[in-house]
Amino acid sequence: MKRKVDRRILRTRRLLNEALLALLVERDYENITIQDITEQADLNRATFYLHYSSKEELLVAALEEQFDELVASIEDLATGQPIWEDQTPELMTFRHVAEHAPLYKALLSERGTGYIIHRIIGYIAAYGEARLQEELPANIELSFPATLLSMHAAGSLFALVSWWVTNDMPYSPEYMAEVVLRMCNEGTRALIVGSETAVS
Amino acid sequence: MKRKVDRRILRTRRLLNEALLALLVERDYENITIQDITEQADLNRATFYLHYSSKEELLVAALEEQFDELVASIEDLATGQPIWEDQTPELMTFRHVAEHAPLYKALLSERGTGYIIHRIIGYIAAYGEARLQEELPANIELSFPATLLSMHAAGSLFALVSWWVTNDMPYSPEYMAEVVLRMCNEGTRALIVGSETAVS
DNA sequence: CTGATTTAACAACATTGTGTTGATTAAGCG
DNA sequence: CGCTTAATCAACACAATGTTGTTAAATCAG
Numbered sequence: 381m382k383r384k385v386d387r388r389i390l391r392t393r394r395l396l397n398e399a400l401l402a403l404l405v406e407r408d409y410e411n412i413t414i415q416d417i418t419e420q421a422d423l424n425r426a427t428f429y430l431h432y433s434s435k436e437e438l439l440v441a442a443l444e445e446q447f448d449e450l451v452a453s454i455e456d457l458a459t460g461q462p463i464w465e466d467q468t469p470e471l472m473t474f475r476h477v478a479e480h481a482p483l484y485k486a487l488l489s490e491r492g493t494g495y496i497i498h499r500i501i502g503y504i505a506a507y508g509e510a511r512l513q514e515e516l517p518a519n520i521e522l523s524f525p526a527t528l529l530s531m532h533a534a535g536s537l538f539a540l541v542s543w544w545v546t547n548d549m550p551y552s553p554e555y556m557a558e559v560v561l562r563m564c565n566e567g568t569r570a571l572i573v574g575s576e577t578a579v580s
Numbered sequence: 581m582k583r584k585v586d587r588r589i590l591r592t593r594r595l596l597n598e599a600l601l602a603l604l605v606e607r608d609y610e611n612i613t614i615q616d617i618t619e620q621a622d623l624n625r626a627t628f629y630l631h632y633s634s635k636e637e638l639l640v641a642a643l644e645e646q647f648d649e650l651v652a653s654i655e656d657l658a659t660g661q662p663i664w665e666d667q668t669p670e671l672m673t674f675r676h677v678a679e680h681a682p683l684y685k686a687l688l689s690e691r692g693t694g695y696i697i698h699r700i701i702g703y704i705a706a707y708g709e710a711r712l713q714e715e716l717p718a719n720i721e722l723s724f725p726a727t728l729l730s731m732h733a734a735g736s737l738f739a740l741v742s743w744w745v746t747n748d749m750p751y752s753p754e755y756m757a758e759v760v761l762r763m764c765n766e767g768t769r770a771l772i773v774g775s776e777t778a779v780s
Numbered sequence: 781c782t783g784a785t786t787t788a789a790c791a792a793c794a795t796t797g798t799g800t801t802g803a804t805t806a807a808g809c810g
Numbered sequence: 811c812g813c814t815t816a817a818t819c820a821a822c823a824c825a826a827t828g829t830t831g832t833t834a835a836a837t838c839a840g
Contacts, residue, residue, distance in 0.1 A: 392788080424789060478749060496636070524759050536731075539732065543727075586807090626799090791830100793829080805819095
């Protein structure tokens with residue numbers, strides 16, 4: 381049943397994997413060619429195509445390995461003894477990203493894969509932040525930086541719009557807008573200091 | 581001050597713009613070459629380089645035009661008479677996306693520019709949804725689909741992590757995790773039907 | 781351990797896209 | 811009208827792609 385995987389295959393995939401991650405740190409993803417990867421890994425370029433059909437496929441494989449490592453450490457938390465009680469998955473995530481900062485920075489920053497996505501989310505966030513500063517009266521202040529709040533809302537809106545249009549718009553625009561508004565507004569309310577409920 | 585732009589320049593840019601958007605609907609962004617674009621626009625390939633230095637630059641220009649159209653319609657709302665009171669920017673956004681569905685679907689779907697981003701957000705959302713179903717007792721139900729809630733949280737987490745690592749981690753992981761948790765949890769609480777506060 | 785079989789790795793190939801050049805044509809501007 | 815400059819065209823060297831058939835190495839049966 382469980383056929384032994386050829387040692388060469390494992391070795392080659394690992395080499396390609398490491399080569400891509402190494403190159404990602406020092407160069408934009410878009411500017412990394414398959415030639416570069418195989419050259420870095422000291423493999424023939426044709427060998428690449430025996431394992432992956434595109435750069436994207438390799439990147440996904442490499443990333444999933446990274447994520448699985450993160451998820452595994454989170455799962456360990458669930459089963460094992462919690463060292464500190466405040467070790468939430470969210471905190472683990474930020475710690476994990478900090479640990480592999482060069483990689484994630486290369487991957488998520490301006491000139492990486494998500495160039496356009498970044499622009500879109502940034503565009504939404506900038507608009508939201510401007511609107512926030514207009515609408516917030518002077519006597520109300522936020523307990524968190526407005527930028528974080530804007531990024532939160534922009535990310536949520538982007539993800540939901542993206543999911544919605546990709547899945548052929550299974551709900552009406554009105555319904556989706558209501559969901560976004562309620563989720564973001566309730567979250568926002570928690571961060572406002574000095575609102576009328578606080579003046580008890 | 582305001583020098584008149586040569587009519588030929590405007591014409592060429594508009595043609596390139598339209599050509600790219602037209603091609604985006606029927607082909608993946610990655611598989612569209614500059615040759616294709618100029619061919620579709622009936623322009624010489626060298627002409628492209630007189631205006632843009634890369635495909636990405638053209639795409640950004642084309643998208644910003646789209647967005648500006650959306651923002652303009654929102655701004656109209658703010659100054660003009662509101663036809664219906666419930667026309668929020670969020671609703672306008674979903675309507676705008678629905679109107680240009682083929683373009684946005686091509687742009688945001690699996691095989692578009694944001695292939696990797698999509699995978700990452702999807703990965704986070706799937707994990708979150710699984711965790712949600714585990715932790716939610718049977719007697720508590722959501723007033724919205726769990727998938728929407730997961731996408732909301734995943735989008736928020738992604739945007740914040742992305743912003744954080746891109747800006748060289750200006751806050752501690754602990755602080756960031758607290759922000760994410762509070763914003764998302766408060767939003768989530770609003771969507772839960774049957775929690776103890778509701779059983780008054 | 782050994783030979784037969786499988787298949788990964790390789791070198792070489794034709795093809796396609798890129799980015800730039802310099803000379804020519806033609807459209808817009810005052 | 812004449813000046814300016816955008817667009818065209820042909821040609822270029824270069825880089826990356828994806829696919830050949832061949833060679834070498836790992837696996838497995840006996």
